Each structure stands twice: as C-alpha cells, then as structure tokens.
Amino acid sequence: MDVFWAALTGDALHMGIGALVAALSLAFLWFVVVQGIWLWCSLRRARGALKRVAAQPQPDPRPQLAQVFAGRRYIGLWREYEETLHAQRSETDIERSVQAVRATVPAESFFNGELIVDARLHTEFFKHLPGIFTGLGIIATFSGLIAGLQSFDVTAIDPEALKQSLGGLFGHVWNAFMLSAVAIALAMICTIIEKLVYASTLHQTAGIAAELDGLFKAGVGEEYLSRLVASSTEGTAQTKQLKESLVEDLKALLTNLTEQQIQATRQLSMDIGSNLESSLQEPLRKIADTVNVASRDQSESAGRMIENLMTAFMAQMRDTMGGQMGELSAMMRQSAEAVTQVEASLRTLVGDMQRASQSSSEGVQAAMAELMTSLASHERQQSEAVGNAQVQMLAQIQAATEKMAAAQESTSSRVNSAAAEASDRISAAAAEAQRASDQAAARAVQLATEMGETTLGAIGQLESGAARIADMLAALDGAAARLGQSGSSLAGVQQQAAGLVGQIRDASELLRRSSDTVAASSGSLAKASAQIELVSGSMASEADARDASLREVQAAMLRSREAAEEFKQFSGLVTDKMAEAVGTFGDRTVAVLDRNLVSFDKELTNAVDSLRQLMERLAILAADRVEA
Structure with missing residues (x-):
C-alpha cells in the first residue's frame, strides 16, 4: 500500500492521473453498480408481479398491470404500450363488455434494453471506461520513464553516484508500471462488472416483455381481416337478395303507377278532346269554307x-x-x-361551141368537096391545059385554105368570146x-x-x-x-x-x-x-377538149x-x-x-x-x- 501511495505521489502528473482514475471509479460504482443493482431488483419485482397477474386469468388485466408499473420510472413505456392494446367487446351483450384484450404490436417494441437499461446505466459512456483506464495507465508509464530518464545523470563516473542515478531511474519506472497495472486492473474489473450488470438487467427486461406478450394474444389484425372477408361475402349475398326483392317490389309498384297513369292520361285525353271539339268546331268549319273558296280561286x-x-x-x-x-x-x-x-x-356555151364546131366542119367539108370537084374536072381537062389547071388548082387550094383559115378564125373568136362570157x-x-x-x-x-x-x-x-x-x-x-x-x-x-x-x-x-x-x-x-x-387556145385537140x-x-x-x-x-x-x-x-x-x-x-x-x-x-x- 505504501509502495502504491509512493508511486501515486511520486510527481504531480501521477497524482493527477490517480485522482482521475479514482473519480471515474467512483462514478462507475454509483451509476453502474449501484443503479444497475437497483434496476435489476426493480425489474425482478415487476416480473414477479406480472407472473402473479398471469396466474390469475381475467378478460381485462390492464388495471392490475397499471398498478404493477405505478411508481416506476418506466411507467411511461407501459402507457404507450397500453394504447396499442385492442379491447374486443361482446357483439351480443347490450353493455358491450370487454371479452379480451389483444396485442397489436410486440411488447419488446417498448420494453427493451435501449429504452430501460441503456438510459438508466449510461451504457454508451461506461462501456468505454476500460479504454480510458488503459490509456491513463499508458500515459503514467511513459511519464514515469520520462521522469526517470530526466533524473538519470549520464555524467556520473563515481560508482555511488551512478548507483544513485540508476536507483532513481528504476524507482520512477516502478512507480509508472505500478500505476499502469492498477489502471489496467481497474479496466478489466469495470468491464466484467458492467457486462454482468447489463446482461442481468437485459434478461429481466426481456422477461417482462415475454410476460406481457403472454398476457395479451396477438393476431387481431388477421382475425379482423378474415371476419371482414366473411362479412363482405355475406353482405354480397344479402345485397343480391335485397336487389332481387327490390326489383320485384319496384316492378309491381311501377306497373301499378303505369296503369294509373294510363287511365289518367286516357281520361285527360277524353276531356281535352271534348273541350277541343266544343271550342274548335265552328272555327274549323269556317276555315274549311275559306280554304275551299281560296283553293278554287287560286x-x-x-x-x-x-x-x-x-x-x-x-x-x-x-x-x-x-x-x-x-x-x-x-x-x-x-x-x-x-x-x-x-x-x-353553161348550156348556152355548149350550144355555141357545138354550132361553131358544126359550122367549121361544114365549111371544111364544103371546101374539100369543092376541091375534089375541082380536081376531078382538072383531071378531065389535063390534056387541055396542064399549066392553067395547075394555076387554077393552086388558086382554088389557096382560096379553100383562106376560107378554112377565115372559118377557123371566126370559130376561134366566137369560142373565145363565148368562153369569156x-x-x-x-x-x-x-x-x-x-x-x-x-x-x-x-x-x-x-x-x-x-x-x-x-x-x-x-x-x-x-x-x-x-x-x-x-x-x-x-x-x-x-x-x-x-x-x-x-x-x-x-x-x-x-x-x-x-x-x-x-x-x-x-x-x-x-x-x-x-x-x-x-x-x-x-x-x-x-x-x-x-x-x-x-381549148380555145389549142384547136388541134378541139373535139377531145370539148x-x-x-x-x-x-x-x-x-x-x-x-x-x-x-x-x-x-x-x-x-x-x-x-x-x-x-x-x-x-x-x-x-x-x-x-x-x-x-x-x-x-x-x-x-x-x-x-x-x-x-x-x-x-x-x-x-x-x-x-x-x-
């Protein structure tokens, strides 16, 4: 103990590390050990009370459960869980009393380690406490080594002085390792205690959730769904029957209404016909007379x-x-x-042309006849006067030729004039x-x-x-x-x-x-x-041309x-x-x-x-x- 105290008070750094380790250890003892044990006891008593309630079955155990959780810190969790419970009431009872209470969600959703244990034991902080202790021990070790090396005299030649220097160095090293060992030991102890307390409280919390799940039967949603399907099927059948009955009733009702309407319409038409007959008879007769007169006139x-x-x-x-x-x-x-x-x-022209041709032919024939007569007479008188005969013959031929030319000229002129005309x-x-x-x-x-x-x-x-x-x-x-x-x-x-x-x-x-x-x-x-x-120009082909x-x-x-x-x-x-x-x-x-x-x-x-x-x-x- 003296050695530990000496190591703790060796220098100011070691004293600070020792004070910090002591403070953390006290906090661990209060928040983890003391609070954990108290929480474990409370959870254990609540679990026992739940077991006693479960041992006495009743339709609605919620009042007894409220008494069990009354005065406890997790009463709020119970109220939230109570709101999720569904009370099934009797369909035949007039007062609709509660037959059973059904769970809609698991109790573990509200009663779990995160909501009950972690918040109470500050688990997020104290689960890192062993690491803090280990770090402080390492710091104490290195600080002791540094302090021992600082106090070591490397210039000492005298054995006594060298011995004292080495003694001081080893003393600082010992103190440092002593603090480090204490810190590591505390880290292991805190780890073991924290895990034991945390596991025990989690076990009790899980037990409470299991007891609550045992008290309330789940599956109300599926049951309601099946009942809804059955009621829908039954409602469909009833709706079909109702439809058929309504159709029959409406058919009979509409038939009666139609017959009444027909009778009323018939009576109304008869009344209207009689009124029209009495009011339009004389005007229609006048119109008919007017139409007859107008149609006849038109x-x-x-x-x-x-x-x-x-x-x-x-x-x-x-x-x-x-x-x-x-x-x-x-x-x-x-x-x-x-x-x-x-x-x-044209006929006159043809006649003139025929007469001219005929006269021309007659002149030529007369001349030729006269010529032949002259030739015959001259032949008879050849012996008398050959020379005179030849002269006369030539004269006659010339005269005949002249007559023919004159006749031809006259004919040609007459033809030309007739043709021109x-x-x-x-x-x-x-x-x-x-x-x-x-x-x-x-x-x-x-x-x-x-x-x-x-x-x-x-x-x-x-x-x-x-x-x-x-x-x-x-x-x-x-x-x-x-x-x-x-x-x-x-x-x-x-x-x-x-x-x-x-x-x-x-x-x-x-x-x-x-x-x-x-x-x-x-x-x-x-x-x-x-x-x-x-034709008139070419007399050679006169007959053909004509x-x-x-x-x-x-x-x-x-x-x-x-x-x-x-x-x-x-x-x-x-x-x-x-x-x-x-x-x-x-x-x-x-x-x-x-x-x-x-x-x-x-x-x-x-x-x-x-x-x-x-x-x-x-x-x-x-x-x-x-x-x-």
Missing part, C-alpha cells in the same frame, strides 16, 4: 296564268321561228336560182352562190342563237311563273311538293331545249359544209372555164344541183325538226302544268274532304256526349 287564276304564259310563248316561238325559217328559205331559193342561171349559161357568168354565179351560202350559214347561226335565247327566256318566264305559283300556294305542303316535281319536269324540258339548240348548231355546221360544197362546185366551174380557155369540158361542166352542174337539193332537203328537215321540237316543248310544258295543277286540285280537295269528315265526326261525338 286554281282558276293559276290555270289562266299558265295558259296565257304558254300562249304568249308559243306565239313568240312561231313568230321567231317562222320569220327566220322564211328568210332561210328565201336565201336557199336565191342560191337555187343562181345555180340554175349558171346551168343555163361563160367564165364571167360562172364566176358571178359562183360568187353569188358563195355569198348566198355565207348568208345562209350566218343566218342559221343567228337563228340558233336567237332560238336558244328565246327558249331560255321562255323557260325563265316559266320558272318565274312556277315560283309565283309556289309562293301563292306555299301554305299547303302537298301542293308545294307537286310544284317542285313540276319544276323538275320543266328542268327536263329545258334540257330538251338545250339539246334542240345543239341540234340547230349542228344544222349550222351542216350549212357551212354545204357552203363549202357550193364553193367546191364553183371552183370546179372555174376549172372548167380555164379548161375551155385552153368532150372533156362538156363532161366536167356536166359533172360540176350535177354536183351543184345535188348540193342544192341536199341543202333544200336539209333546210326543210331543220324547219320540220324545229317546228316539231317547239310543238313538243309546248305540249310537254302544258301537260306537266296540267298534271301538277290537277294533282294540286286533287290534294287540296282530299285535304278539304278529310277536314270536313273530321269536323263531322267531331260534331257526331259532341252530339253523342251531349245526349249521354
């Missing part, structure tokens, strides 16, 4: 309007088409007369025919245009008249529908008129083609005149005559077609309007009759109800 006025409109339209169409076609026929007659004049001129007449006739053809084509085009405009104007007037009729009779739906159908029919007639305009345009195109044919004929006549002039010219002139005349006949037939056909189309247009328009007006009258008559019958029935019903 039908007559509409018929007169349509008749006047169609009469004016047909008169205008006849005037227009008659005048135009008369002018066209006059032009065609002028063209035919011009072609006839050309034919007469024929050429002029042919050119004039061709120009006249070309002009007449152009005028006819222009008039035909103008006629087609005016015809289309007149037709469209008439159709527009008919449409405006139909619109006026539709406006006048707009109050009656059936008549309006019929007039709409008549408008569609008029549109079809308008399309036919448009087709007629197209036919007239085709006719104008054919007239142009006919004018081209006449122009070709005039060209052929011009060629014939040119060939006649060539025949060819005559054939070409005849062919040209034939083509001109055929073209004139074709043009005449076509103009007649156009006139007939246009007259037929105009007549068809007027007839169809009148038929459509008559049919629609008749339908309108029928519909209006049927409506008036139906209204009259309805009023008569209402009057009969009213009379029956009055008599009843």
